[in-house]
Amino acid sequence: DADVTQTPRNRITKTGKRIMLECSQTKGHDRMYWYRQDPGLGLQLIYYSFDVKDINKGEISDGYSVSRQAQAKFSLSLESAIPNQTALYFCATSDPQGADTQYFGPGTRLTVL
Amino acid sequence: SQKIEQNSEALNIQEGKTATLTCNYTNYSPAYLQWYRQDPGRGPVFLLLIRENEKEKRKERLKVTFDTTLKQSLFHITASQPADSATYLCALSGGGADGLTFGKGTHLIIQP
Numbered sequence: 001d002a003d004v005t006q007t008p009r010n011r012i013t014k015t016g017k018r019i020m021l022e023c024s025q026t027k028g029h030d031r032m033y034w035y036r037q038d039p040g041l042g043l044q045l046i047y048y049s050f051d052v053k054d055i056n057k058g059e060i061s062d063g064y065s066v067s068r069q070a071q072a073k074f075s076l077s078l079e080s081a082i083p084n085q086t087a088l089y090f091c092a093t094s095d096p097q098g099a100d101t102q103y104f105g106p107g108t109r110l111t112v113l
Numbered sequence: 114s115q116k117i118e119q120n121s122e123a124l125n126i127q128e129g130k131t132a133t134l135t136c137n138y139t140n141y142s143p144a145y146l147q148w149y150r151q152d153p154g155r156g157p158v159f160l161l162l163i164r165e166n167e168k169e170k171r172k173e174r175l176k177v178t179f180d181t182t183l184k185q186s187l188f189h190i191t192a193s194q195p196a197d198s199a200t201y202l203c204a205l206s207g208g209g210a211d212g213l214t215f216g217k218g219t220h221l222i223i224q225p
Contacts (some may be wrong), residue, residue: 004156033212040121042217043157045118058212090156097225098166099145100206104156 002104006091012111013081021076021108023091027089031094032074033102034058034066036087043090049074050096081112115141117216119203125222134188134219136203137147141214143205146179146186151200151218160201161188193223 004025013019019094034046035058045058047066055066063085069077078085091105118137126132144165149157163170163179163186170177176189190197200220204213207212 031212040217043215045212048212088154092156094212098142099147100160101147101159101162102149102157102204102213107154107156109154 004091004093004096004103006008006089007107008109009106009110010109012113013108014113015082017081019038019078019081019110021089021091021110023074023105025074025103025105027093027103028071029093029095029103030071031096032068033094034064034074034076035090035092036060036085037090037107043044045075065080073092078110078112081110083112086110086112115139115205116213117203117205117214119201119219121217121219123220123222125224128193128195128223128225130193132190132193132197132221132223134201134203134221136186136188136216138139138184138205141184141205141207143207144183145206146174146177146203147206147213148177148186148188149202149204149215151202153200156214157160157202195223195225197221198223 032049035043041086049068089108092102094100115196116139147162148160151157174191178187200218202218
């Protein structure tokens with residue numbers, strides 16, 4: 001079984017809808033991250049969490065919110081989706097032993113019409 | 114602001130040759146530099162890590178160099194194979210608790 005899983009894998013929604021992307025991990029890592037990837041722009045950090053009580057904004061957090069329900073679960077919400085949030089979204093975990101090597105999930109392809 | 118530059122154009126290499134990818138950075142003093150591989154529509158996969166006090170790291174057909182004076186890392190794939198075709202991402206970490214900064218990646222194509 002995959003160490004980092006994301007649901008759904010694909011989602012098409014309409015402008016103004018609320019949507020939640022979910023991430024679960026079995027690696028036992030405390031640190032979890034949400035990134036978005038757009039063609040030609042690389043990975044951009046949305047939010048990150050070092051434990052259940054510690055949530056931090058990344059470089060592009062506007063329009064997004066997160067919830068860390070447990071060590072193993074980290075959800076990303078779009079309260080009112082807009083078309084420029086169409087992107088590939090990745091969840092990742094990291095080993096806290098210094099180097100922050102990231103372990104990524106398979107991604108969620110989100111389309112906002 | 115911190116900036117990481119990777120060649121945005123695709124790199125075409127003939128099978129069997131050595132592929133060399135470049136990562137340059139500015140306004141950054143990274144404690145670690147990492148390389149990841151990403152296949153289309155999939156999450157990046159960690160390949161190699163090199164620390165600021167290391168000059169070179171090897172793993173099977175992969176080799177990474179790190180020159181903190183030039184602010185550059187080179188990533189080499191020897192005896193390249195078509196299966197090595199992918200996008201390769203460079204990522205920097207300051208060693209703190211705020212994650213990695215990723216470059217945009219270089220698309221590598223190994224032609225049979």
